[in-house]
Amino acid sequence: MSVDEVIVSAEAPRHSNTGEDRALAWLTADAAIREERGVHRDPLIRRTTGSVGAAGINLASNDYLGLSTDARVVAGARDALERWGAGATASRLVVGTTELHIDFEQQLADFMGFPAALLFSSGYLANVGAITALVGRGDLIVSDSGAHASLIDGCRLSRARVVVVDRGDHEAIRTILRDRTEERALVVTDAVYSIDGRLAPIAEFYAATRDHGAALIVDEAHGLGVRGPGGRGLVAEAGLAGAPDLIVTTVCSKSLGSQGGVVLGSHVVRSHLIDRARSFIFDTGLAPAAVGGARAALAVLQGDPTLPRRLHANAARLADRCGAPEPESAVISLVVGDPHAAVAAAARCRQQGVLVGCFRPPSVPIGTSRLRLTVRADLDPATLDHVAEIVCAALESQGVR
Structure with missing residues (x-):
């Protein structure tokens, strides 16, 4: 037996993926259900730079104090x-x-x-x-x-x-x-x-x-x-x-x-x-x-113990501009309801240069899909007001607010 024959024989058998795989056939149907319910996840939303840059203003991360790029x-x-x-x-x-x-x-x-x-x-x-x-x-x-x-x-x-x-x-x-x-x-x-x-x-x-x-x-x-x-x-x-x-x-x-x-x-x-x-x-x-x-x-x-105070001031300002209650932390949660509408609103924000979180079931209860904004201590008032305008417009485009 040649070396090539040994290598070939040691490989796992190859099977064509033509619908003959029955044990995992349910995955296709399950994917279709998730898509219909608006809870399919796309893992390909990528940043190309830090908190503010070519990818836009990032309010989807948990970098609350803006220290990841410090x-x-x-x-x-x-x-x-x-x-x-x-x-x-x-x-x-x-x-x-x-x-x-x-x-x-x-x-x-x-x-x-x-x-x-x-x-x-x-x-x-x-x-x-x-x-x-x-x-x-x-x-x-x-x-x-x-x-x-x-x-x-x-x-x-x-x-x-x-x-x-x-x-x-x-x-x-x-x-x-x-x-x-x-x-x-x-x-x-x-x-x-x-x-x-x-x-x-x-x-x-x-x-x-x-x-x-x-x-x-x-x-x-x-x-x-x-x-x-x-x-x-x-x-x-x-x-x-x-x-x-x-x-x-x-x-x-x-x-x-x-x-x-x-x-x-x-x-x-x-x-x-x-x-x-x-x-x-x-x-x-x-x-x-x-x-x-x-x-x-x-x-x-x-x-710099003032960092948390600046964070809370920024969160309060953004919540006020978005018509949300004053937050107790760095998170502002804006309930949309329908998961498809939440995804569309988040996509519109992204197109306008603002990255926001989009939470859908099972992360949240059915009927409470939402945009989740995470505020940072390193954002200035003008940036926060700009973000609020974009977010509010995105929500209004989906009949929210």
Whole structure:
């Protein structure tokens, strides 16, 4: 047998894709249904530059403080890249941890008022890892219905019994915790609900968990850099930073303009996650450049506590110009209703040089498709007014407002 014959024989058999594949034939019908319902996603909306440039004014990202393109943040990422290389090269438990990872973890923990922190490769992995390491079969999770998909998936993967309560319903949480038969219980919620930017009643949630011997996980992904003293988050604003039986997760990919997820809590919690969180143990560490960028962004935020205030002023101005209620965070949610109309309005904004988010089911309930505007601290009043004109015109073109 020749070398060529060996190579050919080792290849997987080739089959023509002529409709004979029956096992996956349902995918075509499913795609048609999604298209008809207006919930098909196009992943090809691309940026060609930073926050403001050839691609237009970006109000679809979560770069709340405008730090992703800040020269100091870019320099921090570049310095880390040159010193440590392009990738972490292994899991954190092998050789994927650098001095940069450890330093940033402690700096962020100090800033947010917790004893310790653990850095994951993404916020999604941080939430999944924290939940599945803390509860399992035979335990109880009470999940706020406004929780992010990563929290929801962590609940599902944990194999614990999961009870979902209406968004912000702390009295329902009390009832469920009081009547449970499980010894261990965990409550999970977002601090700032990502869809509309409203705030969760964190103090009431924490009181319920403390009264009934449960732990609380609060996702501050949309709170860091936005709420609290100097942008320390809604938990700090509620005076609960570092409180017992309270764990906070957050991300480096929004206000810090970089990438990565973090779990903050006690040293015991950190040690437990290192030993038990599978999304930490079996995942390659966060790339050094991302850590360096996040660390530099944190230094910028610490050095300029006016950034969150400028963000809120900009959000209030844009909401007023769009006829929306004053926002509690960086998010302005403009409900359109029909998903096709929401897509058309977002496309019209894009044609006019403004990028906005377009949220449809299953991200939001049926009948509440919307434009989601995320404001940034680095936008000037003239730009905000220009954006408002374009957004309002796009909504009016669809018979909204």
